[in-house]
Amino acid sequence: xxxxxxDEAGKYVAGAYVVFLxxxxxxxxxxxxxxxxxxxxxRELAAFAxxxxxxxxxxxxxxxxxxxxxxxxxxxxxxxxGV
Amino acid sequence: MTSFGPGLRALSIATVAALAVSLSLVFFYAPxxxxxxxxxxxxxxxxxxxxxxxxxxxxxGVFAVLHLRSDEARWDAHSYVSIHISVIFGxxxxxxxxxxxxxxxxxxxxxxxxxxxxxxxxxxxxxxxYPFRYAIEDRTRQARYASVFAIVAGAFVPLNxxxxxxxxxxxxxxxxxxxxxxxxxxxxxxxxxxxxxxxxLWVTLVxxxxxxxxxxxxxxxxxxxxxxxxRGDAPRIAPEVS
Amino acid sequence: xxxxxxxxxxILGKDLRTELRTLQSLPAMALFAVTTxxxxxxxxxxxSLSGSLGAGVLWATLLxxxILGINRLxxxxxxxxxxxxxxxxxxxxxxLFAAKAxxxxxxxxxxxxxxxxxxxxxxxxxAAALPPLAAVLLLADLGLAATGTLIxxxxxxxxxxxxxxxxxxxxxxxxxSIAATGALEPLLAVGGPGYHRFGTWxxxxxxYDLVFLLVGYAVFDFLLED
Numbered sequence: 001x002x003x004x005x006x007d008e009a010g011k012y013v014a015g016a017y018v019v020f021l022x023x024x025x026x027x028x029x030x031x032x033x034x035x036x037x038x039x040x041x042x043r044e045l046a047a048f049a050x051x052x053x054x055x056x057x058x059x060x061x062x063x064x065x066x067x068x069x070x071x072x073x074x075x076x077x078x079x080x081x082g083v
Numbered sequence: 084m085t086s087f088g089p090g091l092r093a094l095s096i097a098t099v100a101a102l103a104v105s106l107s108l109v110f111f112y113a114p115x116x117x118x119x120x121x122x123x124x125x126x127x128x129x130x131x132x133x134x135x136x137x138x139x140x141x142x143x144g145v146f147a148v149l150h151l152r153s154d155e156a157r158w159d160a161h162s163y164v165s166i167h168i169s170v171i172f173g174x175x176x177x178x179x180x181x182x183x184x185x186x187x188x189x190x191x192x193x194x195x196x197x198x199x200x201x202x203x204x205x206x207x208x209x210x211x212x213y214p215f216r217y218a219i220e221d222r223t224r225q226a227r228y229a230s231v232f233a234i235v236a237g238a239f240v241p242l243n244x245x246x247x248x249x250x251x252x253x254x255x256x257x258x259x260x261x262x263x264x265x266x267x268x269x270x271x272x273x274x275x276x277x278x279x280x281x282x283x284l285w286v287t288l289v290x291x292x293x294x295x296x297x298x299x300x301x302x303x304x305x306x307x308x309x310x311x312x313x314r315g316d317a318p319r320i321a322p323e324v325s
Numbered sequence: 326x327x328x329x330x331x332x333x334x335x336i337l338g339k340d341l342r343t344e345l346r347t348l349q350s351l352p353a354m355a356l357f358a359v360t361t362x363x364x365x366x367x368x369x370x371x372x373s374l375s376g377s378l379g380a381g382v383l384w385a386t387l388l389x390x391x392i393l394g395i396n397r398l399x400x401x402x403x404x405x406x407x408x409x410x411x412x413x414x415x416x417x418x419x420x421l422f423a424a425k426a427x428x429x430x431x432x433x434x435x436x437x438x439x440x441x442x443x444x445x446x447x448x449x450x451x452a453a454a455l456p457p458l459a460a461v462l463l464l465a466d467l468g469l470a471a472t473g474t475l476i477x478x479x480x481x482x483x484x485x486x487x488x489x490x491x492x493x494x495x496x497x498x499x500x501x502s503i504a505a506t507g508a509l510e511p512l513l514a515v516g517g518p519g520y521h522r523f524g525t526w527x528x529x530x531x532x533y534d535l536v537f538l539l540v541g542y543a544v545f546d547f548l549l550e551d
Contacts (some may be wrong), residue, residue, distance in 0.1 A: 009121035012186035016125045016179040018105075020132075023175050027288065034295045041302050046312045122449055152549050208496035228479045232493070233542050235475060238540050239497055243535055246500035249522075249529065250507060268447035 089292040091287070098287045101280035105273070113273040122186045127273055129179040130285075131281035132172050133202055137240065139169030139285055140209060144237025147230035159226040159322040162233050164292045166212055167321075168285060173206040194275040208236050216321075226322055298323070329417040336424035341431060343401070350394045351435055358390040358440040362447055374448040380509035383444055383501060387437065387462070388495075390467075394432050395473040396490050398425060399481040412549055422474060422545040426538075430470040437462055454518040458509060462529055464530040465505040471537040472497050504529040 109127045114121035143166040150158035180199045185191050194200060217233055219225040326334070344351060364380045366372065402408050402421075411421045428517055441462070445452055472494060480489035508526035511519035 012182050013121060013124045016128055016182045019178045019182070020128055020175055021173065025314060027171065031291055031295065034299075038298050038302060040297070041306075043135075045302065045305055045309060045311055049309055052309070151544075204496060204499050211493045211496065213513055214485070215479075215483075215489060218485045218489055219479075220484060222480065227547055227550065228482075231475070231479065231548060234499070234544060235537070237470075238536050239500070242500045242536060246503040246529055246531075249504050251527065 087290055087297050091290055091294060094283070094287045094290060098283040099279065101283050102275070105277040105280040108273040108276055112149045113270050114267065119187065125179060125183045125186070127277045128281075129176060129183060130274070131278040132179065133176045133198070134278060135281045135285045136172040137202075137205070138167045138282075139172065139242060140205065141237050143169065143233045147233035147237075150226065150230045151234075156226065156322055159230060160293060160296055162230060163216075163322050164289050164296070166209055166233060168288045170206070170209050170212070170289075170291065172201070172281075172285065173209070173217065176202055177206060195251060197248045197251045198244075204243050204247065205240055222322075229322075251322050253283060255290070300306075303316075304310055328415065329420045332411075332414060332416045333420040333424045336421060336426055340424065340428040344428075346430070351432060352395050353435050354390045354394050355439045357393055358386050358436065359443055361386045361389065362444060366447070372448070373450065375450075375513050375515045377506070378509045379448060379513040380450070380506040381512075383441075384465075384509065386444075387433075387440065387453070388498060388502065390436060390440070391433055391469055391473065392491050392494060394436070395429065395477050395494065396475040396480075396487050398429055398474065403481045408549060418549050419542050421432070421549070422478075422541055425478070426474040429471055430466055431467060433466040434463070437466070445527045446498075449513070450515075451517070452505050454512040456524070457518060457520075458512055461505060461508045461512070461527070461530070464527060464534060465501055467534040468501045468530060468537060469498065471534065471541050472501075475537070475541045475544070478545070499513050501530070501533050504533065 091118050101273065105127070110125055113124070113127070115121065144161035146165060148156075150162055179201075180196075180202070181191050184193045184199070212229070212232060216225055216229050219228055283315045343349075362382070365386070369378070369382070371378070396430075399407075411418055441455065441458065441486075444453060473490075476490055476494050476497070480486050483489055502527045508523055508530070511521040511523070
């Protein structure tokens with residue numbers, strides 16, 4: 001295999017290393033997008049949790065119980081206890 | 084549940100350092116090859132990438148075995164990410180291999196380099212991993228079938244290399260050599276450092292990916308615990324870790 | 326007979342009897358293969374084939390025809406609840422794998438029984454190569470049966486059923502194809518069958534068969550879990 005002169009060979013070697021670099025940078029960009037999405041979701045959830053905490057404080061003991069619990073535990077006329 | 088984040092910064096720094104040292108060695112220390120001249124320098128990138136990618140594919144199979152035996156989702160995540168990053172490295176292998184072929188023989192592809200051809204076939208095999216996973220709807224089944232795929236493909240890799248090598252009647256010697264033949268110490272050192280650097284890069288990227296997955300999984304958990312409305316953009320393939 | 330062996334025999338018998346009675350897959354596979362030969366005749370503009378060209382045309386055609394049959398291997402199991410039956414039965418589940426692989430092998434051999442003589446009549450000058458050719462195809466079919474059964478059993482439970490088998494099986498079959506055509510090429514040489522590296526290629530085929538039969542055996546249990 002003939003050895004190409006330096007100026008020609010240099011282009012190919014540079015090309016190979018540039019491809020490598022580009023792939024890494026593309027990967028970093030994709031990861032950055034993922035991290036941004038995670039941050040956005042986290043912010044949404046934090047806001048949601050705060051809003052819920054506020055509404056819980058505003059009406060304690062009323063809406064804070066799970067409706068399902070009160071349904072199954074509280075005795076109802078025709079249901080629960082009997083046959 | 085294991086956390087993937089700790090140690091990630093140290094790992095990334097080590098990777099960058101290793102890559103920097105490797106690049107310096109390649110361009111300032113390693114001697115020029117007798118036959119190929121400057122072109123040979125591509126090998127310090129191309130060959131480590133291919134070795135690491137292949138090890139990554141085999142690791143994907145190993146994690147798959149662990150997943151089938153323990154039925155823990157995190158091994159499926161390890162398997163998926165190992166294969167995913169190795170496929171990306173595989174793209175780099177094929178492109179750098181093609182550039183080398185063009186520089187050495189004037190064609191963008193040559194069929195008489197058995198290692199490059201074998202790698203193409205392995206790449207094609209693992210590229211089917213994504214549509215395969217995507218086609219299976221049930222998540223647990225998807226994970227199990229994916230593990231089976233990873234094991235079958237892992238067994239396939241050495242067989243494939245054997246068959247392709249045997250199909251070549253004339254194997255072009257790929258030599259790392261100076262005029263007096265054999266691999267001089269300086270080239271070997273450069274090669275080993277490059278191999279280490281690329282290997283560290285692979286581990287870092289896998290860790291990165293696993294951390295991101297784990298974070299998304301935790302978010303889902305949080306979302307469920309808070310009874311918040313679900314988002315509809317969950318990925319249909321790729322395992323969830325939490 | 327152990328329950329597993331009984332199950333194996335029952336499943337195999339059911340498959341072969343169904344195919345014999347309904348003739349769903351085999352005639353279609355054979356017709357496909359023969360028509361493909363005609364397409365090759367015109368596509369390559371040749372009336373006789375030898376050496377690597379002959380080996381390639383024969384093997385590629387057989388492979389693609391096989392995929393047609395492999396697609397349908399587990400369809401009945403999925404439709405009629407055969408998978409559940411195996412899961413519930415107190416037997417070694419690999420009996421299903423073994424039975425299906427042997428059934429697929431039988432289909433492939435039956436296919437070749439028709440297609441290879443047609444190939445010889447269309448393109449070959451003499452039938453001298455046919456006996457060693459049959460040996461090569463037998464070994465290759467074993468490998469195809471193992472991998473085909475494995476992939477088909479997964480594909481049948483997926484969305485893109487008929488797409489998945491060709492997609493995944495073809496790259497998987499590359500080493501098999503290399504070895505099969507490697508052995509067939511000198512057999513179909515113009516001067517008469519040659520045996521250049523015949524033993525080595527058969528050894529590679531045997532290795533492929535062994536590896537994937539073992540892998541299939543080890544892994545099949547996990548495929549049936551639910």
